[in-house]
Amino acid sequence: MIVSTRPLRRRLTTLLAVAGAVIAAGATVFATGTHSASAAACNGYVGLTYDDGPTGSTSQLLNALRSNGVRATMFNVGQNVAGNPGMTQQQVSAGMWVANHSYTHAHLTQQSQSQMQSELSRTQDAIRNATGQTPRLFRPPYGETNGTLRGVESSLGLTEVLWDVDSQDWNGASTAAIVQAAGRLQNGQVILMHDGIQNTINAIPQIMQNLTSRNLCPGMISPQTGRAVAPDGGTQPTGGPTSPQPTNGGGGSCTATIVPGTVWGDRYNTTVNVSGSSAWIVTVTLTSPQQISTTWNANFTWSASNVATVRPNGSGNSFGFTTMMNGNSGARPSVSCRTS
Numbered sequence: 001m002i003v004s005t006r007p008l009r010r011r012l013t014t015l016l017a018v019a020g021a022v023i024a025a026g027a028t029v030f031a032t033g034t035h036s037a038s039a040a041a042c043n044g045y046v047g048l049t050y051d052d053g054p055t056g057s058t059s060q061l062l063n064a065l066r067s068n069g070v071r072a073t074m075f076n077v078g079q080n081v082a083g084n085p086g087m088t089q090q091q092v093s094a095g096m097w098v099a100n101h102s103y104t105h106a107h108l109t110q111q112s113q114s115q116m117q118s119e120l121s122r123t124q125d126a127i128r129n130a131t132g133q134t135p136r137l138f139r140p141p142y143g144e145t146n147g148t149l150r151g152v153e154s155s156l157g158l159t160e161v162l163w164d165v166d167s168q169d170w171n172g173a174s175t176a177a178i179v180q181a182a183g184r185l186q187n188g189q190v191i192l193m194h195d196g197i198q199n200t201i202n203a204i205p206q207i208m209q210n211l212t213s214r215n216l217c218p219g220m221i222s223p224q225t226g227r228a229v230a231p232d233g234g235t236q237p238t239g240g241p242t243s244p245q246p247t248n249g250g251g252g253s254c255t256a257t258i259v260p261g262t263v264w265g266d267r268y269n270t271t272v273n274v275s276g277s278s279a280w281i282v283t284v285t286l287t288s289p290q291q292i293s294t295t296w297n298a299n300f301t302w303s304a305s306n307v308a309t310v311r312p313n314g315s316g317n318s319f320g321f322t323t324m325m326n327g328n329s330g331a332r333p334s335v336s337c338r339t340s
């Protein structure tokens, strides 16, 4: 994010010679065992993200990620991609997801709509030329966004992704502090880190130890929800309370996705994010004897004691509720979405 001011170009030239050797050495190491870390039980997924690449140390970052069985999302700066398309392809070859972080790392909210359009579309082109893939995720530099920018993102089929946890690696955080920040990640959440920082690379083994100990696995960021999901994008966390069901209706289609919230001894919170049509109707089904005690940001009506029909109340496309367990602590709700 703020690290764009670092002299990347100079670092690039000095490190390029080293990079080739690292890739060549890494390629054989990577061939086996990269899935062992994620073969353990995944009770949830988190999104590890690295911004501002590719840089002169991208190959070192990829080496560390692959040798720890990690897949991550790389928010690339378009001009860096154009300057080193081969390294961008290396990101994809290493199993990473490539995403858009503007072309010049500009303060986009200070720009006109046409300038924003240029920043984003040129980056789409650069990444497509380098990898054959068209990004579907966009992170605005410095996290600065507004309605105009979101409109441009939407016109390019891009989903805006900010972060839940800031590692502060751009601000000189120690390796231990970066590991500690990752320790705060919960299911579905995303952490901000950066390409080109040694402490960040050094943190990877300990981050994975921490996540594994909590049965969390690195996942992809869903273009539908902007939340971390299983790497194949189609599987929700085991035991997770989600069942997104896109439905085609007269008002378009919608998808409802559950984000688990705080759990107490006798109750738990649930957030539901709806994407697609704004004319949505979400059905929430509980397992009896669980009952919803509190709701927010939508209108709930009840067709049975354990089945709620939820409609927008003008508070946007995200709502939530508290469920009393009533002795059943294991069950979680399911949701489906249709349009009115």
Ligand SMILES: [Zn+2]
Pocket: 001, 002, 003, 004, 051, 052, 101, 105, 141, 142
């Ligand atoms: Zn950045």
